[in-house]
Amino acid sequence: MSLYHEAASVLNTARKDQVSLKSLVYSKKGWKSDLKTLFALSTEAAKWSEVLSEVLERSGVLRVEKTLTPTLALVLTHDLFLSKRGIALPATHGLHASVARHKARISAELTKARLRRGCATLEALRASVNQQPIDGAPADDQNLTAAPISKPPRWVRINTLQTTLKEQLKSTFAEYEQVASLSDVTNGSHGGKRLHIDEHIPNLIAISTTIDLTTGKAYKQGQLILQDKASCFPAYLLNPKPADGDVVDACAAPGNKTTHLAAILQDNSTAAAPSNAKRERKIIACEKDATRSLTLQKMIKLAGGERVISVKAKQDFMKLDPTAKEFANVAALLLDPSCSGSGIVGRDEGGVTVHLPDATAVHDPPSTKAGRKRKRGGNDAKSQAFAKPPSVEVPLAGEEEEPLPTAEDTEAKLHTRLMNLSTFQLRLLQRSMAFPAAKKITYSTCSIHPEENEHVVMKALQSSSAVERGWRIMKRSEQVEGMRKWERRGWVEACQAVVDAEGVKGRVDVREVAEGCIRCEKGSGEGTMGFFVAGFVRDGTDAQQVNVSGKQAKEGIVTTADEEEDEEWGGFGDEA
Numbered sequence: 001m002s003l004y005h006e007a008a009s010v011l012n013t014a015r016k017d018q019v020s021l022k023s024l025v026y027s028k029k030g031w032k033s034d035l036k037t038l039f040a041l042s043t044e045a046a047k048w049s050e051v052l053s054e055v056l057e058r059s060g061v062l063r064v065e066k067t068l069t070p071t072l073a074l075v076l077t078h079d080l081f082l083s084k085r086g087i088a089l090p091a092t093h094g095l096h097a098s099v100a101r102h103k104a105r106i107s108a109e110l111t112k113a114r115l116r117r118g119c120a121t122l123e124a125l126r127a128s129v130n131q132q133p134i135d136g137a138p139a140d141d142q143n144l145t146a147a148p149i150s151k152p153p154r155w156v157r158i159n160t161l162q163t164t165l166k167e168q169l170k171s172t173f174a175e176y177e178q179v180a181s182l183s184d185v186t187n188g189s190h191g192g193k194r195l196h197i198d199e200h201i202p203n204l205i206a207i208s209t210t211i212d213l214t215t216g217k218a219y220k221q222g223q224l225i226l227q228d229k230a231s232c233f234p235a236y237l238l239n240p241k242p243a244d245g246d247v248v249d250a251c252a253a254p255g256n257k258t259t260h261l262a263a264i265l266q267d268n269s270t271a272a273a274p275s276n277a278k279r280e281r282k283i284i285a286c287e288k289d290a291t292r293s294l295t296l297q298k299m300i301k302l303a304g305g306e307r308v309i310s311v312k313a314k315q316d317f318m319k320l321d322p323t324a325k326e327f328a329n330v331a332a333l334l335l336d337p338s339c340s341g342s343g344i345v346g347r348d349e350g351g352v353t354v355h356l357p358d359a360t361a362v363h364d365p366p367s368t369k370a371g372r373k374r375k376r377g378g379n380d381a382k383s384q385a386f387a388k389p390p391s392v393e394v395p396l397a398g399e400e401e402e403p404l405p406t407a408e409d410t411e412a413k414l415h416t417r418l419m420n421l422s423t424f425q426l427r428l429l430q431r432s433m434a435f436p437a438a439k440k441i442t443y444s445t446c447s448i449h450p451e452e453n454e455h456v457v458m459k460a461l462q463s464s465s466a467v468e469r470g471w472r473i474m475k476r477s478e479q480v481e482g483m484r485k486w487e488r489r490g491w492v493e494a495c496q497a498v499v500d501a502e503g504v505k506g507r508v509d510v511r512e513v514a515e516g517c518i519r520c521e522k523g524s525g526e527g528t529m530g531f532f533v534a535g536f537v538r539d540g541t542d543a544q545q546v547n548v549s550g551k552q553a554k555e556g557i558v559t560t561a562d563e564e565e566d567e568e569w570g571g572f573g574d575e576a
């Protein structure tokens with residue numbers, strides 16, 4: 001394996017498993033490359049990944065070069081433009097050529113990216129990039145230059161199972177200046193020690209990404225959890241209260257939302273009347289994957305959630321029987337299933353965030369046949385909102401992790417992948433609706449695609465699972481304060497597309513549904529990743545809905561074949 005394949009593998013593992021680059025390079029045996037060179041290339045490419053991802057996306061190279069993965073493109077582009085020695089492969093080598101033949105276009109995009117960051121020279125850009133800490137190395141404050149564009153901050157959730165915001169402000173963040181706006185944290189040459197208390201999510205703060213908290217005591221003890229703001233929306237929107245009943249987290253690993261649920265449940269118990277506080281509720285965290293189940297258990301232990309959270313390890317949520325006695329008191333479910341991950345910018349992994357270019361992003365495509373076709377087709381997520389949504393009757397062919405788009409993703413492959421994912425997501429949502437005592441559900445994805453978001457919500461609302469049991473969208477006016485205040489809502493056109501394609505079953509107000517849905521956009525001034533969440537509520541339990549469903553049967557609301565088949569579905573196979 002070449003240096004570039006090995007560096008790409010290091011970066012992919014760092015993103016997936018959230019481990020440090022140093023430990024990946026130095027603890028694993030069998031690398032063919034010189035370890036120092038491999039570590040240097042991986043860390044430099046990680047540092048430059050935000051800039052280079054933008055450059056690669058805008059140049060459209062990945063849509064043309066089918067042999068290049070986003071990570072390979074990143075490391076090769078790094079060496080072509082930013083390393084003194086250039087690409088350490090002969091010019092005739094296929095990998096070298098796949099990037100070098102687009103040198104002019106990539107170079108032009110690199111210049112534009114530099115200018116967008118207010119850097120007059122490449123050296124100034126290098127100095128700005130070098131302010132990022134890698135593997136715990138402190139940022140060099142002397143080199144800080146003002147960054148005129150808005151960058152995402154590092155979001156830190158104060159884990160109230162273990163500590164309080166007040167305690168943390170007095171200890172870990174005692175030397176920090178509190179600032180009123182997010183841009184005061186992410187931009188400017190203030191030396192880093194600033195924090196912003198979020199106005200939507202309680203107990204969430206933003207700090208500069210130049211600060212590494214992972215070596216500190218509070219982080220190591222589970223008092224601080226690094227969690228994107230958007231990822232805090234589902235548990236907050238669900239807002240479990242002890243008086244309601246138990247909670248199921250259907251797809252729980254690695255457990256950020258599970259421990260957030262536990263913290264909110266505990267906070268709500270403390271706020272409730274003393275009699276309610278005595279009614280101990282539990283959170284049932286279900287995870288299908290064996291390795292991720294172990295991570296989930298570790299995370300829950302570290303966060304101090306063991307008393308209230310019980311883990312169903314290696315458990316397929318679809319194989320749970322909602323009518324079993326152990327779920328009789330389940331009043332709320334959080335469903336955050338596997339998705340395309342198209343909203344993810346990068347992941348915290350102990351001080352370094354690796355950004356990867358989205359192979360499907362369309363900016364100004366290069367003048368190739370493929371590029372022109374994309375432009376005419378308008379393949380960005382928003383334009384897909386107007387497209388006919390995929391039917392739910394697609395064959396199941398299994399994505400279940402969070403595959404990031406790859407260069408091999410042709411338009412057709414992406415479409416098939418989205419259809420498979422949305423079918424899987426819809427089935428899990430319909431299963432969530434079958435818990436007899438449930439009255440609240442949140443459904444979320446870190447995807448920007450309407451197929452996985454508004455389309456799933458609309459299809460679920462129109463399904464007999466929802467209609468018979470009285471499920472409806474949680475209206476904006478019914479949402480917890482911070483979510484009511486959040487301005488970025490669902491796409492009306494995407495909801496309408498489902499009605500246009502499938503007709504109207506039941507009474508669904510498209511505008512009300514879109515307004516009830518919540519979206520986050522990566523690259524926006526709000527500092528979040530791309531994300532989607534919707535809440536579902538009903539006014540009575542199954543027992544109270546019996547008469548309603550009988551009446552609806554008379555009105556002619558029909559159960560579709562795919563819903564009846566639910567019981568038979570056994571999850572995806574290994575085949576992608």
Ligand SMILES: C[S@@+](CC[C@H](N)C(=O)[O-])C[C@H]1O[C@@H](n2cnc3c(N)ncnc32)[C@H](O)[C@@H]1O
Nearest residue numbers: 251252253254255256257288289316317336338
């Ligand atoms: C998007 S991740 C969940 C992230 C998690 N909610 C958090 O915030 O930390 C989706 C998880 O669902 C799991 N999963 C996928 N299909 C499942 C199923 N049928 N039953 C249970 N878990 C499943 C995956 O293994 C993966 O760990």
